[in-house]
Amino acid sequence: VSGKIADSNLADKGRRSYEWASSRMDIVEKIRARNESSQPLTGFRLGFCLHITKETSVLAMAAKSLGADIAICSANPLSAQDDIAAFLYNEGLNVYAWRGETEPEYHQCIRNVLAFKPVIVTDDGGDLHSLAHQQNAKGIEGGTEETTSGVKRLAALERTSMLLYPVIAVNNARTKYLFDNRHGTGQSTLDGILRATGILLAGKNLVVCGYGWVGKGVATRARGMGAIVIVTEVDPIKAIEAKMDGFAVMPMLDAAPAGDIFVTCTGQTCVIRKEHFLKMKDAAILANAGHFDVEIDTKNLYGISSCHPVQINPNIERFDVNGRRLFLLSKGRVVNLVAAEGHPPEVMALSFANQLLSILYIAKNHDKMEIKVHSVPEQIDQDVGSYSLDSMGIRIDQMIEEQERYQHSS
Numbered sequence: 395v396s397g398k399i400a401d402s403n404l405a406d407k408g409r410r411s412y413e414w415a416s417s418r419m420d421i422v423e424k425i426r427a428r429n430e431s432s433q434p435l436t437g438f439r440l441g442f443c444l445h446i447t448k449e450t451s452v453l454a455m456a457a458k459s460l461g462a463d464i465a466i467c468s469a470n471p472l473s474a475q476d477d478i479a480a481f482l483y484n485e486g487l488n489v490y491a492w493r494g495e496t497e498p499e500y501h502q503c504i505r506n507v508l509a510f511k512p513v514i515v516t517d518d519g520g521d522l523h524s525l526a527h528q529q530n531a532k533g534i535e536g537g538t539e540e541t542t543s544g545v546k547r548l549a550a551l552e553r554t555s556m557l558l559y560p561v562i563a564v565n566n567a568r569t570k571y572l573f574d575n576r577h578g579t580g581q582s583t584l585d586g587i588l589r590a591t592g593i594l595l596a597g598k599n600l601v602v603c604g605y606g607w608v609g610k611g612v613a614t615r616a617r618g619m620g621a622i623v624i625v626t627e628v629d630p631i632k633a634i635e636a637k638m639d640g641f642a643v644m645p646m647l648d649a650a651p652a653g654d655i656f657v658t659c660t661g662q663t664c665v666i667r668k669e670h671f672l673k674m675k676d677a678a679i680l681a682n683a684g685h686f687d688v689e690i691d692t693k694n695l696y697g698i699s700s701c702h703p704v705q706i707n708p709n710i711e712r713f714d715v716n717g718r719r720l721f722l723l724s725k726g727r728v729v730n731l732v733a734a735e736g737h738p739p740e741v742m743a744l745s746f747a748n749q750l751l752s753i754l755y756i757a758k759n760h761d762k763m764e765i766k767v768h769s770v771p772e773q774i775d776q777d778v779g780s781y782s783l784d785s786m787g788i789r790i791d792q793m794i795e796e797q798e799r800y801q802h803s804s
């Protein structure tokens with residue numbers, strides 16, 4: 395076993411967090427139990443680039459107990475939880491992750507995972523896929539991708555005929571984005587903002603940039619806590635949706651002077667930029683929930699601030715712009731993973747059930763899979779939905795024969 399972590403003494407704390415998360419993620423546990431006797435991942439080397447959280451440890455331990463050898467690094471330089479990294483390392487995984495990696499260290503950790511010669515790669519954001527492609531993806535038979543931004547990058551590779559192995563877009567399963575992107579990010583983004591700032595949300599103007607799955611979750615949860623939510627969009631249909639869901643909709647230039655808190659949820663770059671910073675009111679708070687730290691133009695913010703940023707606490711920096719104070723959370727990186735602990739385990743159970751079943755699918759079918767971005771097989775999506783209902787003790791109706799016939803009649 396090789397690896398680099400912050401402190402192996404944290405392994406026991408990590409184990410307890412793993413056990414706690416596992417107790418809330420019984421779908422993953424059930425999939426593991428169902429497959430354990432056949433050890434379907436024996437002989438498979440898996441490369442993971444995921445946020446190193448307690449929920450990720452449940453996925454990694456399940457894959458390990460199905461026979462896989464695993465190397466894992468963090469999907470963000472600031473999101474790794476050191477106790478979990480220590481626990482996984484102690485369990486015999488090759489772990490290259492610690493909180494507070496520099497950019498070069500972050501990329502080195504990904505290179506270390508590729509040096510392990512994985513056969514299946516599982517990524518969150520596309521950095522591992524991208525580096526694998528720069529190295530000609532030798533030996534890689536297939537991959538999976540966890541998030542919207544990563545799927546977009548893979549689709550671009552596919553469009554230019556540069557994709558080198560089949561990938562399953564786990565993000566696009568209904569049992570993933572409807573729950574993880576919306577309810578998971580909705581709750582954990584507010585968790586991150588509140589842990590960092592301790593502010594009262596009730597009565598605040600909270601601007602949500604982007605009304606996709608993440609934006610919908612953040613907007614709905616913020617309203618639930620009494621915030622007055624303003625949505626900005628570039629897609630007219632999403633904008634109407636936001637309006638009819640009861641939110642104010644306006645361009646970012648108009649939202650800038652109105653907002654007390656801004657949350658970017660777009661997967662786009664420079665969504666909040668100089669012209670907006672200059673119009674913001676004193677004490678505005680800026681946070682990002684999108685995958686990359688490009689949505690708030692932080693370089694520009696550092697540039698136009700009349701003072702060096704003042705570190706208020708580990709997750710708040712103060713800038714002075716035009717005599718007004720602007721507060722940036724988590725350096726503009728995913729606030730729910732940097733200032734809080736990422737998504738709740740119940741929601742990651744759905745996402746990682748899709749991941750585990752997709753990895754098992756690739757292990758079994760990679761020879762037959764076309765080199766393209768695949769949807770999660772419908773049966774997997776349906777199964778994850780059924781397992782989830784079972785685990786919540788919820789039963790639903792089934793179509794009667796007459797309804798089946800009616801459904802398929804012309």
Ligand SMILES: NC(=O)c1ccc[n+]([C@@H]2O[C@H](COP(=O)([O-])OP(=O)(O)OC[C@H]3O[C@@H](n4cnc5c(N)ncnc54)[C@H](O)[C@@H]3O)[C@@H](O)[C@H]2O)c1
Nearest residue numbers: 541542543604606607608626627628629660661662684685
């Ligand atoms: N923080 C997390 O834990 C987490 C979880 C899931 C997804 N994500 C990331 O969040 C981002 C959004 O994911 P999603 O699934 O909601 O994507 P999505 O495609 O469903 O939604 C993005 C929305 O942003 C809008 N948009 C694009 N540019 C904009 C701009 N300049 N101003 C306003 N709106 C704009 C789009 O029209 C779209 O409606 C991605 O980067 C994704 O990878 C983060």
